[in-house]
Amino acid sequence: MDVNNLKQILDETSALSDHKTKTEKYKSILQQLVEAKQVAPLKVFISHLTDESTPLVISRTILLSFTQSHKTLPEDIQMELGIFVLDRIQNRVVAFEEQVSEIRYNLAKLYERQENWRESARCLIAIPLDSSQRVISPEYKVKIYVKIARLFLEEEESGQAETYINRASDSLHLVKNQKLILAHKTCFARIMDYKRMFLKASLRYYDLSQCLPKDTERMHALSCAIVCAILDKAGPQRSRTLATLYKDERSQQLGVYTFLEKMFLERILKKTEVKKFAEQLKPHQMAKLSDGNTVLDRAVIEHNLLSASKLYNNITFDELGSLLEIAAEKAEKVASKMVCEERLIGSIDQIERLIQFENVGDSLTQWDKKIEGLCIHMNNIIESISKYPEFIV
Secondary structure: OOHHHHHHHHHHHHOOOOHHHHHHHHHHHHHHHHHHOOHHHHHHHHHHHOOOOOOHHHHHHHHHHHHHHHHHOOHHHHHHHHHHHHHHOHHHHHHHHHHHHHHHHHHHHHHHHOOOHHHHHHHHHOOOOOOOOOOOOHHHHHHHHHHHHHHHHHOOOHHHHHHHHHHHHHHHOOOOOHHHHHHHHHHHHHHHHHOOOHHHHHHHHHHHOOOOOOHHHHHHHHHHHHHHHHHOOOOHHHHHHHHHHHHOHHHHHOOOHHHHHHHHOOOOOOHHHHHHHHOOOOHHHHOEOOOOOEHHHHHHHHHHHHHHHHHOOEEEHHHHHHHHOOOHHHHHHHHHHHHHOOOOOEEEEOOOOEEEEOOOOOHHHHHHHHHHHHHHHHHHHHHHHHOOHHHOO
8 A cells, every 4th residue: 555545544534523433444444554564554554543643542442453463464574563663652651551561572472582582571571560550460460570580591690580580479379370370480490490599499390390281391390300409519408309309200210310319329429420410401500610610510529528428437638539539628628618517427637637427327317316315205204294193184
């Protein structure tokens, strides 16, 4: 359609007095222009609609129709027109909140297909979710916030992702859509993973491995749970998590099971095994720490140190360094840190350059012994009371 001819038709339509007739005429023009797939006439039509001389009730109705019909156009045209509309109404956003939301959501999807995660997230962030002009459901808010968080995770910006997943959490108790709740849980687990809070991530992944709808998704979540548990700091909490994962029969079907088994059975890991396992890790899980080691290096060193404590009553710094394949000074530093944090039971003699281990059993055994001791103590109290019948009710 010729632009000059279109302008004349639009002026004639604008002059119509009957509201219903005018609306139907605009919709008919819009349909013709979309079918023609020409950008210039569509921009003229949008400019006319968004002009302040066009009644707001007409502009809103036809723009809402445009947000749906323009999705049939090629993606590059959708993007160009979407940006053009937003530019035209940027000073009147309050009057077109629903239309703006639809256009920005569609633009976000287009950017996502191009793997432009940051721009996609920006489009969603600009969607007005705290509005007095329209009612916005908790499901819609959570959906947008979770999507923003997921996009920032693709950019490996866990800080930004956490901000928006926390906003989603505020309204999550009002959401009944199970698919959306699972999406939130998945995103939260990934954020914990990116922040190197591996124990929390492992527990959340394990929870997901039991409730996700597809078997492939459940197995992937279980694999992520195992990887995160392995990467966490050595200690009683991690040992309990490893035990849970090891005893899950599904774990045997995964490629990481051999590594998990050695971790659980407290066997010393070799460099070849560590290298093979490292091939399965994501980039953020291989990031360097302040001491120059990766997260995996730290986890393996600490694990091997705990394993050594089960084999030796005592060991010199030099022998420990040789066993862990690190410098003796570094071995001493790792051991002293673990002792201070009560993740390793023992003492360090710096004069003799010796570590003395104290094997008092695993944490579960200690817990059982404490319960046993409490029960014996209670039994003694009851027996003592029974000697004085006047105190028995």
